[in-house]
Amino acid sequence: MPTANVRVLEAGDRPGGTAWSLREAGFVVEIGPNGFLDTKPTTLNLSREIGLTDRLVQSSESAAKNRYLFLGDQLKPLPAGFTAFLQSDLLSWRGKLSLLWERFRGKRTDTTDESIDAFVRRRAGNEAADVFADALVTGIYAGDPKLLSLPACFPRIAELEREYGSVIKGFAGAAKKRRAEAQKQGLPYQRAGKMWSFQGGMRTFVEGLTARLRQAPEYGVAIRTVRRSADSGMWTVHGEGNEAFEADAIVLTCPAWKQAELLAEADEALAGQIAAIPYNRVAVIALAFRQGDVPTSTEGFGFIAPQNTRRDLLGVQWCSSIYPNRVPDGTVLLRAMAGGWHRADVVDWDDAKLLAAIRAELRLAMKITAEPIFNKIIRWNRAIPQYHLGHLERVARIEASAVRHPGLLLGGNAYHGVALNDCTEQGRVLAERVANFLRHV
C-alpha cells in the first residue's frame, strides 16, 4: 500500500452522515440505520478489525423472531416458519399454494431488467407480491416495488434464481452449504440474518472508524466544485468558503445528487447521469413512553405497514426490545418511519401534525393512548437512493464515463447497494482502487 496523505472533507460538524446516534435524556436514538445484518460479513469484519469486538451487540432473540405487518388496522404476525406460514391468514390457500409452487416454476431466460413486483408475481403469485414483496421493499427501500429493479436491489435473489432455478431451492441450498462449512470447521451452525449494532449505537462504529484515521476529518468543509488540471493532472477541490485543496485522487462519497452538482463543470454528461438517480424522503419519529402506558407487548422487532396501504407511517421499530439497555428503566422507545416513495408529503408536515398522525397510528396498532414522555423528529429530504429499472446499466455508464477522469472515484450508497454492509464493502474496493491508482501516478 503506498503511503498516502488522506484528507477527509466533511460538510457537517460530525462524521457518519445518516449513520449517527443521538444520546439524550438517557435514550439512544438512531437517526438513520438501526444496525446491520450479518448476511454479508463486511461491517462485522471491519468492526473487529478496528478493535470494536467488545462493543458489538446482537439484536435480541425476540427481535429476530417476532415481526408484524400492520394490515386492516391491526398487527398480524409475520410467519417465522413453515407451520406458522400454513396457519397464517396473510395469504389465502390459493396464495399459499402459489408461493410454495415457486420451486417448480421454470427460470426466466429473458435478460432484461425486471422489477421486484414483476419478479415476485412471476415466481410466487400476486398475493405474495402484494403482501410480502411490498413489506420487504417498505422495510428496506421505502420505495415502489413496481419501479425498483430486482437485480439492482436484491442481486442475491436474482442470483439464486439463476443458480438454483428457484429462490426457495436456492435458500435451502445456501443454508445446506453454510451448515456443511460450519461442520467442516467444527463450529456450531448459525443462521445468517441477525441484526447487529454497538453499545451506544451506530455512532460508536463511526467514532471508532474516525479515531483510526491518521489525520482527523476536516469538518464544515462543503465541497462546491472539483476540477482536474490537464497540465499537472492534479485535482483541485473548492469548498463553499473558497478554500482549495489539491490531490492526486479524489473519492466522492457524498449523496449522488451532490456528486452531480460537484461534477457539473468538469463533465456535464456524467453529472446528468448521476443526477438521474432518484431518492425518496423519510421522516424518523422516535417516541418514548412509560412502560405502563404501552398495553401491547413490544417483544419483537416491530411492524411494517406495506406501502400499498398508503398509511401515514411505513412502520415502527421497537427499539428498546431490539437492543436492551438503551433507555431509562421503565420506559419503552419506539421509532416510527414515515414518508417513502408514495407518501413523501408526510415529511413536510410540521412537528405537531406529524406527531399527531403517528400517535393516531400507534393508537390503532398498539393501543397506546398516553402522551409520549420524549420525542425526536429527524427529516431526510433525500433519504435512500432508489435503484429503479435500468439502474445497473446507468451505473455501468457512470463508471465508464468516470474512467475518463484519472483519479476520480465515485462511492457512497447510490451505486452498489444501500445497506451499511454494501457501503463498507465498497469502501474497501475504493481504497484498493485509490492505492492502485497512486502506484502508477
Ligand SMILES: Cc1cc2nc3c(=O)[nH]c(=O)nc-3n(C[C@H](O)[C@H](O)[C@H](O)COP(=O)(O)OP(=O)(O)OC[C@H]3O[C@@H](n4cnc5c(N)ncnc54)[C@H](O)[C@@H]3O)c2cc1C
Ligand atoms: C432513515 C434511514 C434508515 C436506514 N436504516 C438502515 C438499516 O437499518 N440498515 C442498513 O444497513 N442501512 C440503513 N440505511 C441505509 C444506510 O444508512 C445508508 O445507505 C448509509 O449510511 C449511507 O452512507 P453514505 O456514506 O453513502 O451516505 P451519507 O450517510 O448520506 O453520507 C454522506 C456524507 O456526505 C456529506 N456531504 C454532503 N455534501 C457534501 C459536500 N458538498 N462536501 C462535503 N461533504 C458533503 C454529508 O454531510 C454526509 O456526512 C438507512 C438509511 C436511512 C436514511
